Amino acid sequence: MTAPRVDGIDAVLSPHSIAIVGASVDPARIGGRPIRYYKQTGFAGALYPINPNRSEIQGLKAYASLADVPDGLDCVVVAVPPELALPTIEQAAAKGARGAVVFTANYAEAGPEGVLRQQELVAAARAKGMRLLGPNCLGVYNASSGHAATFGSFLEGERAPDAPIGIIGQSGAYASYIYVLLKKRGLGAARWLATGNEADITVADAIGHMAGDDGVKVIAAYVEGVKDGPAFLGALGMARAAGKPVVLIKVGRSESGAAAAMSHTASLAGDDQVFDAVVRQMGGYRARTTEELIDVVEALARRGPLAGNRLGVLTISGGAGVLMADDAENAGLVLPVMPAATQARLKAENPLGSFVNPVDFTAQAMNDLGLVGRALRAILEDGDVDAVAGFFMTWIASPVMGEKLQGVIAEAMQGYEDRTIALAVSAPDEVLSAYRAKGIILNEDPSRVVATLGALAAIGKALKAGGRSAIDLTGTPRLTGAETTEAAAKAFLVKAGLEALPEQVARTPEDVTATALAFGGPVALKIASADIAHKSDAGGVALNVAPDDAGARARVMIQAVSAAHPQARIDGVLVGPMAGEGVELIVAARTDPVFGPVVMVGLGGLFVEVMQDVVFRAAPIGEAEALAMIDSLKGRALLDGLRGRPKVDVAAAAAALAALSRVAAANAGRFDTIEINPLLVRAKGAVMLDALVTPGSG
């Protein structure tokens, strides 16, 4: 699998006729709940409860078996004991159903035998082109049609107004909770789907499907582990192409994290960091907490992403303004200064206020709410902002001011419907609802107000960045398996466009001297052996060696390495000129077990080891993206020349990183790691001082 499979998911998500096998007369039981929910949602399609012992179930005509239901069955809901599930799928397939929702548990989650039963189940479905949700899943819900093939309790209680949100969860319990929390904000998600064991339909498939579903504008997904990385990234790409933000929450580490610990590069960061990087690269937004997910999904559903990152802050209290300005910096938002003339105008009528941005209209506004309206209007008209964050405390619920304030705000916003207003307030639900109905974002916490706007800006930027541009891999060299030595690895990478120093392998100490003399200055000596990965540790590196001295040093080195590694085959000594000054990076590619070829960059030496200051992307990337990776290093300033050091050629480093990413993409499966450590970035150019290719284990 390498792409999301979206074909046929309609039969599961939007069927017109449904049979429920294992239907129960008890509306509280697993087989009874969906029927109760279908009646509650007013599903207009055909619903066939199947139960051999009943002629009627919850007021509906019941059928003894699937064979008895009318033709044209779209979807079957499987709520039977494990031993009956496979025959049910086979009968449904025979009846022509194209979709199955399997509640039944005791499959892959129950151990090796369950895995086998699950494989049989999905094979039976696939044999007839049927898509299968589950097994061991909580089902599916489509608010548009009232299709409610679920026993999740999230459908209990009153219905919230439909909102264009699609919820997808590997965990049905957590996905239910997301639904409930959004409903509490007055948003009834349009689609809901729990993938359970993912025998067939995965989170990626569902994201891909919703990318093309007009009823969904925002996708919220809960992910426990991704098995097929490329399909997952493909699904994010489809959503981005459709202009639909995907907000994810992912727990734990990917299941293959342990497998990746073999190489040095891999051990620098857990797979979770790779997940983080590639999701961002594909325009997805990863929420850290449940409330962040809810805040951001709500704001996207009500308002959509922001056009830019310019924020106006409007408060009752100067202190809260500083707090929100602090938060804005963390959230990547900027506060444009209000034009002087506007400031002067506002100051004239409200002398104790402050109008630079943050704008503090002070408690003076208690006596004249017009001060609030005019300040907000001024920010919208003259403030050059994409959004306004306000600190309004309990004012919106005040018996004295509340209603009037609502009018004042609505009036100030007229003509600026494209700007997003978010307020920190505490008020009873009915007051909150009135503001939300006007598209205003509300939160008790001023910091969360600002963080949510920051997320909307980041998502807007990610969606605008568009898809990854196609990167031409023509001419990128292919690994042959012969790149087992430093010299061979470098030679291969030079063909791919990276730079190396002019170096030669000398076989004997005498050759070393001759080669060093030919270079004409101090040289670097390195043991040439495919069997020594960490040359320094083995005594296999000597720097700044005078040419006259080179032969003797080489002899000692060969002896030392042989003594330490008696099994190592030594080809001789690599002789090259000294590299000169510069900043060392580590630039590497590896085959991530989930996401395939990824590239990494970090500052060399101790920075990468001690500070774990590394950045990942899925390969390939262009030079602009490579530059963005380098720019996002915490130690980025080192490349600009600190304390009298020279500024180095960052563009050359980005070019090398991009070239390596093409090598990685063109050689997927042929390598475990390709590590250039260090890449010396000089005032002009960036040269590999060491390179190591570990062949693919697959």
Added chain:
Amino acid sequence: MTAPRVDGIDAVLSPHSIAIVGASVDPARIGGRPIRYYKQTGFAGALYPINPNRSEIQGLKAYASLADVPDGLDCVVVAVPPELALPTIEQAAAKGARGAVVFTANYAEAGPEGVLRQQELVAAARAKGMRLLGPNCLGVYNASSGHAATFGSFLEGERAPDAPIGIIGQSGAYASYIYVLLKKRGLGAARWLATGNEADITVADAIGHMAGDDGVKVIAAYVEGVKDGPAFLGALGMARAAGKPVVLIKVGRSESGAAAAMSHTASLAGDDQVFDAVVRQMGGYRARTTEELIDVVEALARRGPLAGNRLGVLTISGGAGVLMADDAENAGLVLPVMPAATQARLKAENPLGSFVNPVDFTAQAMNDLGLVGRALRAILEDGDVDAVAGFFMTWIASPVMGEKLQGVIAEAMQGYEDRTIALAVSAPDEVLSAYRAKGIILNEDPSRVVATLGALAAIGKALKAGGRSAIDLTGTPRLTGAETTEAAAKAFLVKAGLEALPEQVARTPEDVTATALAFGGPVALKIASADIAHKSDAGGVALNVAPDDAGARARVMIQAVSAAHPQARIDGVLVGPMAGEGVELIVAARTDPVFGPVVMVGLGGLFVEVMQDVVFRAAPIGEAEALAMIDSLKGRALLDGLRGRPKVDVAAAAAALAALSRVAAANAGRFDTIEINPLLVRAKGAVMLDALVTPGSG
């Protein structure tokens, strides 16, 4: 000022008789609101509205002037125009009042003239030993007595049950908001106080007072800027000594941040980082967001700090368990593994569940809530935990299970009332209230549930750590002002117990040679001049110089430095042996304009400059605290020997840092910075390779 002034605050916070000058018949106006609130709270003391034009105000007898009220007046509330405030204070003082609450604005916040008026006001109060709250403040509230000298709207609406929480805010608006948000959680703060312009009573004074107030167990404070650092730290110390947690939120940077940018050390971190460090050092807890403040204060009020950091996680859903386990790691909590026998027992009755910790009782519990109770009971009995975090979604509000679940949980908790239970749930307010009444902590977000428990554990640890042990400064040398050169600075610090290499200043190149030959090996040469702060940059450092060569190198060095700095007075060249291998730290002290002498440690060279990996503490500290500082560096692993490097003498580094902290404390005011950069930590010992003292500017 160097200590909080708590004497006399009772007259402001707990008076028995109060006069309100500027009392209004309009219960919505500033001078009318307090009277309405006093009537609402049922204040039992004497209340005297003062208004020359009225004989009755809101049903109370009014007085024409302060002179007319009965004797024994405790406190005056000043709600008059600015020009009448000073005479009011004078009249109140004449009447014997010991406290004043000044609502009146237009003082220091309004510019230089306001500053002068404010000084007059406070001088008039102090002349008669009267404590003054404000001016420009929102007042004070004491729930125990019903003392409600405030016009803040936070007292509107129904009253929540009293809770032993003291709220203190420099911003009345923000402090009001804290009150409202806590009230929404069912907690009515016992004390509330807004300090406004802090002409007399500061946040520190109020914290110090509440440390001794039996009605307060938890202190929540909002801070914009601290003017008197030692008093602030003293107040935190009083609260810690009384076993009362202080939860702070602070915005922006302290007002003196800019002044600190002059020295290299100071520029490494803003004053906010110092605030952060010293607050933690004194056992305070700094919340980052409003909701974090509310969560932690609520949990402290209901439960108090945790005895340890061992967490049990109990969930409906495996995924949520992983999420909460991830969060626990971030929050500094550990998840002990459940004993195997207990696991086996639980597994026997619930085969699809998981009982290691996190404990996942699965949706199976829908059919048998006893599974929940027995799992919770098992964690409490056998799990070795201080707290349990649960993910219960909407179950507690379920019409079918809700009531039964409440009973099941209560039964499981019996006998384990010392453990704290916190649940992630969504439910209507009345259900939440029922759980809260049992001391259970609730939050919609599972991540916040865990973060709150992490805060309770951190606070428990900080309170247990006790106060700073007295550190003996006897014998710590005093700066004389003569420590202007590297040699003199090192000699001074050697007297204080730090180590230096045996070095000598040689006046002439010939002396340099002679000195170098006497050392007998390669030497380090450094220009000796009080006028050159950064010797390397000036060409004033040469390392690994052969003794024979030393004179010639010294000559070149002197010429180069003279050429670059023609004005510099050069004393000669400092000659010393090479220091050998080790890890470089930067160890420094500085006089923080707010908090006085502080010490700092960071990893040397590029780490400190690029990564800002530095840690601060108020001086003096002991060696254990110094070790804790070093241990908290992100790059700590460097000291343990990485990639074949030697492990270095961390204890010696800690001893040097502690010694420097004693120097800093004993010489408060006499220096701006003392910087040891680098301190070379070797396999045995830690030597200063450079030292620089910048004398105090005050």
